Amino acid sequence: MRPYRSLARMAWSTVLVYRGEFLLQLAGVAVQTVALFAVWRALFAAEPGGEMAGLSWEQMKAYLFIAFLTGTLLSSFTDGQIAVRVLDGSVALDLVRPIDYQLARFAESVGYLVGELFVVAVMGSVLLVAFGGMPLPDPAQAGVFLLSLAAMVPLKFALVYLVGLACFWTGNFHGLSLSRVAITNILSGALVPIALYPGWLQTICAWSPFSGIVSTPALIFLGQVRGAESMYLIGTQLLWVAVLWIGARLLWRVAVRRLVVHGG
Incomplete structure (x- = not known):
């Protein structure tokens, strides 16, 4: 394990060296969250005292904060660092x-995670102060939430890693990354709670790994699901972790057979 x-310590050192780029990328997630x-405050203001997707405005603020948290962890900085090793030939x-x-690569992502958690603490605090705070779960539910959040980390990494491996075939990263972010934002419930989707789309989300990135930890944090x-x-999160990790290993065996080194 040494x-x-x-590698995790080296990744954290990289964050400190390229802190400007790192912070700018995470700031993009923060701006989207603001x-x-x-938008959601305006929607709730149009219906005073109303609920959407079974959530009050106070609960929606907590939901959006969890979406910000999970969107920040394993951000595009991690995404890019995985892909660039394929594109510049470092993978050789x-x-x-x-x-x-x-x-x-997972160890490096954990190293980046340290900086991302710091950014979440700072930006998230400012965000919540600006919008009036949010309700917190009881200690028991908070423990279950942390367990779900811990399962989310390898789940999201596996998706990011698979996109990085796809660069063996595409020779390009940005289009893949933008597509992954767009699909994740929709199917995970990061932009709109899944409960507001039409039935057919809710079914797709439920049978995909993406709901485990935002919807599952958010619903647990809010106490919408218990016990x-x-x-x-x-358990569904962990099942997808196993499926995606094994799938990534099989894809890696195929990918290295067509390694093309770019640059010189």
């Missing part, structure tokens, strides 16, 4: 190192 701990807060050097490539239902949703 090599992976070293816009969502403003990784092939001769006595470490697991997938675990190495056995919470454990079922967390």
Whole structure:
């Protein structure tokens, strides 16, 4: 495990060196969240005392904060760092190192996670103060939420990692990244709670791994699901982690057979 701990520390050092780029990328997520807060506040203001998707305005603020949290963790900085190794040929050097490539990239993502959590704490506090705070779960529910959030990290990493591996075939990253973010925002419920979708789209979300990124931790945080239902949703998150991680390993075996090194 020592090599992976070293990679995590090196990733954190990279964040400190390129902190301007890192903060700018995360600021983009924050700006999007501020816009969502403003839009939803206007919608709720049009119906005083009303609810949407079974959520009051106070609960919606908490939902949007969780969407901001999960959107910030494993951000586009992580996304880019995985893809660039394929595009610039650095992956060729990784092939001769006595470490697991997938675990190495996950260790680096954990290193970036430290900086992302700091940004969430700072930007999130400012955001909540500006919009009047949010309700918090009871201690037991908070513990279940943290468990769901922990399961979300390898789940989101697996999706990001798969997109990075797709660069072996596309030779380009930005289009893939934008597509992944767009699909994730829709199917995870990051922009609109899944309960407001038409039935057919709710079914797609329920059968996809994306709902485990935002909707599951948000509903647990709000206490909309409890007990056995919470454990079922967390179990679904972990099941998708296993499926995607195994799928990524199989894709890696195919991808390295067509390695093309760009640059010189």
